[in-house]
Amino acid sequence: MTWVPGAAGSGYGVEHLPYGVFGYGADGEHVGVRIGDRALPLDRLEQAGLLDAGGVFSPDGGRMASLNPFLAAGPDVWAAVRDRLTELLTDPAYRDRVEPLLVPVADIRPRLPFAVADYVDFYSSEHHAGNVGQIFRPGQPPLPPNWRHLPIGYHGRAGTVVVSGTEVRRPCGQRRPPGAGQPVYGPSVRLDIEAEVGFVVGVPTALGTRVTADDFARHVFGVVLLNDWSARDIQAWEYQPLGPFLGKSFATSISAWVTPLAALSAARVPAPPQDPPVLDYLRESERFTYDLSLEVEWNGTVVSRPPFATLYWTPAQQLAHMTVNGASLRTGDLYASGTVSGPSRDQTGSFLELSWGGTEPVTLSDGSQRTFLEDGDTVTIRAAAPGPQGTTISFGEVTGRIATAR
């Protein structure tokens, strides 16, 4: 039990301790952990002699603070820092020295928590892939023939990953309107979301080596929520034969707080069975996923509750597949699960599915109707997972508002 007032039972108790980067006052940037509605700047903790993490939390020469040095330090350092923070935030003997360092979360300015190295996005929900297949390729088998043999993915644009709260400008591009023979240029008229879970790589690998599924936790540090904003009209015209390109690369939003895998031990659940059996390199000695319940809110109305644990391919299998060709990992690599959609319509993670290709509008609580995003709309994705001893792990939200195209 932590001594921080209000933290127990908040979803940000001492069993959680997610990491982020933030500005505060005129004080520069800090790497910190969240506890309740407070943030603890870890460079300050090191300066006070209360934490020894080898300086990984100190902004380097006035440059922006970043989680990357800590991510690169590996599982032993991750565990040692977590143990020490738990001690400092639970033992009342430290309260007098630690409490003055806490700052209100309401007063901080969240930054992108780590420098994104490479960004990969998978396509691992059978329900999502099946729905998209029916909508985009009616009359054909919804799943491509390779789908049950490998986790399909594509490389996205790392430089346009932004932190939650960043405005998302409606993209312009080339699309071919329904029934038209020729494409036109202009703002996307089918702007959408994809509710996903992102995995943050800490420990890099050498080029030419691979990571087994069972080595997942030796390389992956933690989890963020992710919104893969998608311009469906641009995507539908451009994606064959090489996959998503400009319909996705204009912005990808992630939550400001990275939840360490260490906080998710109570959320581990068996992953769905796979048929046909997978090739050896995709086998896990213990096949598991995480019981994350997502929630998608559109202008204040909860429109969907996607269940992460239904995904066919697990994050460990995705990591094994991503490296099986010898492609190296870098600290700060981010790979996303793919849209999380459950079996029912109100569990789908995209508005493409929720409105069934724009044919069945969604009614929001103010009575307005939507198929795709309008300018000024705000989408917020939240998630929760079971924590130890009946607690809850609340993921930070990922939110964004749509700005008019220019």
Ligand code: CA
């Ligand atoms: Ca996606």
